[in-house]
Amino acid sequence: MSADRIGTDKIWANRIWRDPVFRFGLLLKLALAVLLAPQIQQQWFVPFVAHAIAHPALDPWSAFLAAGGDPMAYPYGPAMLIAHLPGTALGLLAATLAGVPELTGIGFRLGLLGFDIATLYLLLRLWPQRPRMLLWLYWWSPIALYVTYWNGQTDIVPVALLLWSLLCLREYRVRRGGIALGLAFAAKFSMLLAAPVLAIYLWRNKRLRGLLRPFAQGFAITALLSLAPWLASPGFVRMVFGTPESLRLFDLALPLGHDLRVYLTPLLYLLAVYGLWRLRRISFELLVAATGLAFFLVVLATPAPPGWYLWLVPFLVAHQLHSDRGARVLTGVFSALLIAMHLVYSSGASLPWTGLDPAARLAELGGALSPHLHSLAYTLIVAAGLVLLVQMLRERVARNDYYRIAQKPVTLGIAGDSGSGKDTLSRALAGIFGEHSVVHVSGDDYHVWDRYAPMWKGLTHLNPRANDLQRFNNDVLALMDGKPILCRHYDHGAGRFTAPTRIDKNDVVIASGLHALHMRGLRERFDVSVFLDLDERLRRAWKIERDVHQRGHPLATVLASIEKRMADSRLHIHPQRGLARLVLRLEPVNARQLETGDALEHVRLKLVALIRNGTSHERLARILIGICGLHLDVQSSEDGSEVEMSIEGEVDADDIAMAAHTLVPGLEEMLDIRPQWEGGMSGIMQLLVLIQIEESLKSRIR
Numbered sequence: 001m002s003a004d005r006i007g008t009d010k011i012w013a014n015r016i017w018r019d020p021v022f023r024f025g026l027l028l029k030l031a032l033a034v035l036l037a038p039q040i041q042q043q044w045f046v047p048f049v050a051h052a053i054a055h056p057a058l059d060p061w062s063a064f065l066a067a068g069g070d071p072m073a074y075p076y077g078p079a080m081l082i083a084h085l086p087g088t089a090l091g092l093l094a095a096t097l098a099g100v101p102e103l104t105g106i107g108f109r110l111g112l113l114g115f116d117i118a119t120l121y122l123l124l125r126l127w128p129q130r131p132r133m134l135l136w137l138y139w140w141s142p143i144a145l146y147v148t149y150w151n152g153q154t155d156i157v158p159v160a161l162l163l164w165s166l167l168c169l170r171e172y173r174v175r176r177g178g179i180a181l182g183l184a185f186a187a188k189f190s191m192l193l194a195a196p197v198l199a200i201y202l203w204r205n206k207r208l209r210g211l212l213r214p215f216a217q218g219f220a221i222t223a224l225l226s227l228a229p230w231l232a233s234p235g236f237v238r239m240v241f242g243t244p245e246s247l248r249l250f251d252l253a254l255p256l257g258h259d260l261r262v263y264l265t266p267l268l269y270l271l272a273v274y275g276l277w278r279l280r281r282i283s284f285e286l287l288v289a290a291t292g293l294a295f296f297l298v299v300l301a302t303p304a305p306p307g308w309y310l311w312l313v314p315f316l317v318a319h320q321l322h323s324d325r326g327a328r329v330l331t332g333v334f335s336a337l338l339i340a341m342h343l344v345y346s347s348g349a350s351l352p353w354t355g356l357d358p359a360a361r362l363a364e365l366g367g368a369l370s371p372h373l374h375s376l377a378y379t380l381i382v383a384a385g386l387v388l389l390v391q392m393l394r395e396r397v398a399r400n401d402y403y404r405i406a407q408k409p410v411t412l413g414i415a416g417d418s419g420s421g422k423d424t425l426s427r428a429l430a431g432i433f434g435e436h437s438v439v440h441v442s443g444d445d446y447h448v449w450d451r452y453a454p455m456w457k458g459l460t461h462l463n464p465r466a467n468d469l470q471r472f473n474n475d476v477l478a479l480m481d482g483k484p485i486l487c488r489h490y491d492h493g494a495g496r497f498t499a500p501t502r503i504d505k506n507d508v509v510i511a512s513g514l515h516a517l518h519m520r521g522l523r524e525r526f527d528v529s530v531f532l533d534l535d536e537r538l539r540r541a542w543k544i545e546r547d548v549h550q551r552g553h554p555l556a557t558v559l560a561s562i563e564k565r566m567a568d569s570r571l572h573i574h575p576q577r578g579l580a581r582l583v584l585r586l587e588p589v590n591a592r593q594l595e596t597g598d599a600l601e602h603v604r605l606k607l608v609a610l611i612r613n614g615t616s617h618e619r620l621a622r623i624l625i626g627i628c629g630l631h632l633d634v635q636s637s638e639d640g641s642e643v644e645m646s647i648e649g650e651v652d653a654d655d656i657a658m659a660a661h662t663l664v665p666g667l668e669e670m671l672d673i674r675p676q677w678e679g680g681m682s683g684i685m686q687l688l689v690l691i692q693i694e695e696s697l698k699s700r701i702r
């Protein structure tokens with residue numbers, strides 16, 4: 001069981017269940033379920049479900065029609081019927097035993113109450129931060145109370161299934177998420193509106209793309225198994241597909257000539273889906289907002305029956321939970337207008353035990369009022385709804401931190417001498433973001449000549465003139481701007497360049513090279529600039545090891561090249577140290593380990609990190625000591641703009657992952673589903689760069 005779930009279950013058992021706000025709400029709902037008998041349930045739903053129980057048949061729809069049932073009685077799919085069976089069956093049993101027919105309807109409504117409680121539980125799993133507020137917002141939602149207990153609609157069933165699907169997506173249990181959405185669809189076809197939104201969320205996030213297939217399979221198989229057996233049933237086709245409700249989607253239309261119309265509701269929905277598609281990356285909260293907005297658009301642009309407004313409730317709850325009082329006031333106004341109008345113009349409930357029929361009185365009132373008043377009230381609802389929709393769009397999308405951060409790639413520049421670990425760090429960072437989300441531009445691919453060119457007799461690779469820095473600059477900027485580049489690759493095995501290949505934009509752009517921070521224009525565009533300032537003895541040891549054993553150079557050539565490059569290193573590489581936001585220096589704890597010829601992987605390392613203009617070092621230091629068990633020495637410059645941390649000790653990848661979870665939770669949706677954290681100093685370097693990324697991205701929001 002996930003820690004999240006255990007946490008929510010504890011909140012549920014200890015806080016919600018005992019909370020008077022919940023208990024009074026439950027009492028009220030129980031009382032409403034017992035006292036009120038909504039007309040549509042009495043006339044349609046309950047007779048249908050009771051018939052399906054009393055006369056079991058493979059095709060309850062046709063059987064009901066054959067028995068003279070009303071074709072309007074049950075325009076829902078099999079999942080809805082299954083959801084209604086247990087409560088209604090118990091009610092029917094009690095009704096038969098006690099000889100009180102009203103008990104069947106009460107059983108039906110207690111079943112709905114079960115889905116109402118399930119919805120509250122799912123909302124709490126989705127947003128456990130403020131349980132009391134959530135309780136008020138959902139459990140006492142006037143729209144939910146009105147729709148389910150007065151008007152009697154059963155949309156709470158597909159809504160609960162849709163929320164289950166969303167929760168599964170957030171927890172990466174995607175096949176189950178697809179099944180849940182398939183069931184929501186098999187309960188009520190309009191839930192299909194959510195399917196493209198969820199699919200786009202999975203597809204547009206490269207880290208989640210692989211999950212789309214199991215999600216789609218879960219959805220398709222469930223929908224097919226639930227619906228296929230009945231597609232040949234004339235009763236099902238007539239009652240479910242022939243429903244006038246779904247045709248309302250086509251009511252709002254623009255006539256174009258005699259036979260042609262543009263259907264505006266589907267058009268608006270498609271535009272909203274396209275808008276979502278255009279987003280570069282979508283966080284879970286953006287997905288929730290987009291699903292809510294898509295439903296909202298459809299509901300506002302359709303003469304929606306009351307049940308459809310229930311689809312909005314979870315999304316309005318999320319909106320109010322994350323916004324200020326303005327959102328609650330606006331939702332209150334919208335709810336009040338909506339309920340006032342539907343009380344008068346839509347069907348309601350009677351009080352069978354008392355013989356009272358307040359809904360009939362309200363309907364009489366509605367009949368007596370001018371039809372203009374109905375339209376006027378509807379206009380007011382649409383106006384309030386549009387204001388609320390714009391507010392949701394502004395606050396849940398346009399001001400969403402993730403939206404503002406993630407529409408441009410994260411960009412990193414990594415400079416350092418040859419063999420200082422630029423490629424190694426780039427690979428380590430690709431490991432946490434996921435290879436699928438990273439494009440890496442290496443400075444080596446921009447050397448002007450290959451290994452066999454005579455120019456190397458006079459120049460070293462460390463001289464900027466030996467590298468096409470202008471092209472490096474332009475290519476990295478192009479990727480930052482979302483354009484593809486054509487780039488050749490320097491093959492260190494052959495010492496030659498490959499033919500140019502196309503490199504596409506990606507969510508994270510890493511530009512590493514001897515001169516990655518050399519050019520000001522590019523340097524200033526990096527979110528984070530890193531300089532690797534390796535201990536010289538360590539750098540030589542690692543470089544020699546790599547060049548001799550991996551790249552096949554003779555030892556004497558490597559040693560001669562290191563000496564030859566020293567002057568250029570001082571002149572052209574080292575000055576970049578002063579330009580980087582983060583300087584990382586690895587040193588051997590005991591330099592004698594290098595001299596005694598110990599295997600390089602056994603050399604114990606210490607990391608000295610110089611952080612410029614950082615703000616998180618105090619928290620970082622606490623976590624590195626507290627969670628990772630490391631030894632730290634922290635020195636600050638007088639004005640506090642530079643902090644130097646010396647970090648020593650052993651740490652494993654799990655502790656680094658835990659530290660990242662604590663320090664940068666907001667970035668987790670940018671990382672791979674299973675980020676490859678490393679142990680030791682490499683893991684700390686991953687963490688330090690990530691913290692700098694978070695700080696820099698925050699400045700995009702300011």
Ligand SMILES: Nc1ncnc2c1ncn2[C@@H]1O[C@H](COP(=O)(O)OP(=O)(O)OP(=O)(O)O)[C@@H](O)[C@H]1O
Binds near residue numbers: 425546
């Ligand atoms: N953090 C590290 N931990 C252990 N070994 C490392 C680390 N960083 C680098 N190395 C070692 O140093 C060698 C050189 O590293 P790398 O190839 O990443 O350097 P580079 O800066 O990309 O070099 P060049 O500019 O010459 O391409 C690697 O083969 C690796 O063995």
Ligand SMILES: O=C(CO)[C@H](O)[C@H](O)COP(=O)(O)O
Binds near residue numbers: 418419491495
């Ligand atoms: O300094 C280097 C990279 O930063 C390399 O020495 C340069 O890329 C040349 O590679 P090779 O020795 O394989 O020809």
